[in-house]
Amino acid sequence: MDPAELSAACETLGFTTSDLASDLGIPIHQAEAWLAGTLDIPRRIAMDLRYRAAVQQQDRALEAAGIPRCEWIAEWPARVAAKPRKLDAHLAALTAHVESCGTCQAVDAFAATLPPLPPSPPPAGVEGVVTRFMAWTDTLPVWARPAVQAGAAFGAMTVMRNVFAIPQMMRDPRVVGLVLMATAAATLGAGYLGLICGFVYRWMVRTSAGSRLLGTGSIGLAGAAALTVAGGAPFALYYHTLPEAGFAWGAIGFFVCVTGLLFASWLRLEQKGVKRPYL
Ligand SMILES: [Zn+2]
Secondary structure, X not given: OOHHHHHHXXXXXXXXXXXXXXXXXXXXXXXXXXXXXXXXXXXXXXXXXXXXXXXXXXXXXXXXXXXXXXXXXXXHHHHHHHOHHHHHHHHHHHHHHHHHOHHHHHHHHHHHHOOOOOOOOOOOHHHHHHHHHHHHHOOOOHHHHHHHHHHHHHHHHHHHHHHHHHHHHHHOHHHHHHHHHHHHHHHHHHHHHHHHHHHHHHHHHHHHHHOOOOOHHHHHHHHXXXXXXXXXXXXXXXXXXXXXXXXXXXXXXXXXXXXXXXXXXXXXXXXXXXXXXXX
16 A cells, blocks of 8 residues: 555545544554655555445445435344344344345445455454464365364364473473374364364255255254264274263263254254355
8 A cells, every 4th residue: 555545545534644543543653654655554454444445435335326224234233232142043134134125135236336345454463364264264175174174273272282381392302292293183183073074064954955854853963973973983993992881872862962953953044044154
């Protein structure tokens, strides 16, 4: 972003130099240096200002074209804030509303004739790394995404936990090998479970969409059972044994039932049109 683009963005947003400084929480002489071109504007800040100015311009274009705003949409964030735990229901209501509301469709149709919005800036820090990683996994085949995401999450968790083992590793190099093996095992194990989850999830969604014979309850239970068998199989193979105690099988059965009911409720939401990430 050069100084000319920065001052254009400020004009669109109605910012004076001191407004810009207080909005970004920076000293005013820094904003002055950006506008004078004596200091480079950081990329994240440029993206943020460019995005906000484009949203403002789109708003003004809608206003100039006399397209009315949808009051239902304007009040939606307040309804979500009032009952944040019902996010699934709020999203389902939003999807249903946009499909049936003439005002929303007119806004969407008009917005489609305008130049597309520039990308919004990614969050900073760890959240930014996670956001970029998730955006990258979106480019992978659908079946591979849960495996890569779960593997990376557990691998990262193991690495963080092992930070406390650094003093020990410095004293005894053999600990380094153990830590590396634990990290690899966590990554591969979680990746394997993620892979199964991805396949089971897709099977459940497709079957519940196409089958009139099976209800969401039985599909959820079948999915939970498949997940449990596939997840437990490596342990049974490794230890050459199956749980013997009756209570162990009872606990496994209980786990399958609870997980199955959870899956069934997800599938019902899916059928109501709430978008899920792995579709
Ligand atoms: Zn509407």
